[in-house]
Amino acid sequence: MIVGRGTRLKALAIMYHDVVENGTYSASGFPGPAADRYKLDCKEFERHLRAIRDTVGDRPVTLTFDDGGVSAHERIAGMIGQYGWRGYFFVTTGWIGKPGFLNEGQIQELDRLGHIIGSHSASHPVRMAQIPWEEMVREWRTSLEELARIVGHGVDIASVPGGYYSRKVAQAAAQVGIRTLFTSEPTAREQMIDGCRVLGRYTVMRGMGPEWSAGFAAGRTLPRLRQAVAWNAKKAAKVVSGGLYLRAREAILRKA
Numbered sequence: 011m012i013v014g015r016g017t018r019l020k021a022l023a024i025m026y027h028d029v030v031e032n033g034t035y036s037a038s039g040f041p042g043p044a045a046d047r048y049k050l051d052c053k054e055f056e057r058h059l060r061a062i063r064d065t066v067g068d069r070p071v072t073l074t075f076d077d078g079g080v081s082a083h084e085r086i087a088g089m090i091g092q093y094g095w096r097g098y099f100f101v102t103t104g105w106i107g108k109p110g111f112l113n114e115g116q117i118q119e120l121d122r123l124g125h126i127i128g129s130h131s132a133s134h135p136v137r138m139a140q141i142p143w144e145e146m147v148r149e150w151r152t153s154l155e156e157l158a159r160i161v162g163h164g165v166d167i168a169s170v171p172g173g174y175y176s177r178k179v180a181q182a183a184a185q186v187g188i189r190t191l192f193t194s195e196p197t198a199r200e201q202m203i204d205g206c207r208v209l210g211r212y213t214v215m216r217g218m219g220p221e222w223s224a225g226f227a228a229g230r231t232l233p234r235l236r237q238a239v240a241w242n243a244k245k246a247a248k249v250v251s252g253g254l255y256l257r258a259r260e261a262i263l264r265k266a
Contacts, residue, residue: 022198022234023072023098024062024226025169025211028079029055029086038110039079040134047215048076052085054216061220062227063093071227074098074192074211076130076169078105083116087123096123100130100169100192103153106160114160121161128167129153129188139176146182154186169211170194180208196237198229212237 027048028039035046050058062071073090075082078101090097099120105111112120121127132152135141141149150168157165166189170179173194183191184206197210212226212234225233 022226022229023074023192023209023211024223025192025194025213026050026055026073026075026086027077028075028081029089030081031085036110038081038084039077040105041110045077048213050214050216052089055086056089057220058214058223059089059093061224065224065228071095072098074100074169076100076171077134078102078112078117078130080110080112080116083112083120087120087125091123096125098126098128098167098169098192100128101153101157102130102132102134102171103156104133106156117157117160118162126167127157127161128165128169129157130169131171132156134171135174136172137174138171139174139179143178143182146179147185150183150188151186154188166190168192177203180204180206194241196234196241198234 027045028035029050029052030037031052033051035041035049039045039049073095075086075097078099082097082099086097086099099112099117101112101117106117107113117127129150130153131138131149133149135145135149138146138149153168154165164187166187168183168188168190169192175193175195180191180201180203184204188206190207190209192209192211194213195210196212199210201208214223214226222233
């Protein structure tokens, strides 16, 4: 089972995004080749869930899902529910109700089912760590207020959009009452920044075998190390090239 609302997480966190059928990537979540890399086919996702179950048994798992795509309600909740698991669904509030994204009723239903609803910012900035402080605070505050209005209770958990994290991002989150913040860094280390607990996650992308999810869930060293090495190399490229990295990535993906 997953750790529920109001309790401390007890397992490494795994990051997913959307789950679609037959390659219909535009049906859920953000459009485009960059986002599509993170969208798993239903059968592929089911293989990952079985691998996790077969590996960890009754031990807790922490399954997180970014962006707020409609597949959270249409597919993911039911699929993980078959294993008695609940998910952490991080919603980009500025996209609520738009085609391919959760609407208010679906968010309320996920909350009633015991899933954790959290913020993924208001507008999903491309480079969250680079926006001005006032804008950063507004992204977090606006999204928390909107989600609290929808679910009828306070929301104090979030994930950083786009993988662009900095200490300032956590400080802004803490200022508006976020108590747990997930990044995209593949690490088991925890930080406390101004009362906000900062946690890393291990990312699953389309085409990765189920052994990756199982390895992350079990805390195995090799898959964690392999992803950490790749992530740190990409992080260095982002720092050196700035916006050039994003433009180059988009160009490569469009040709793929």
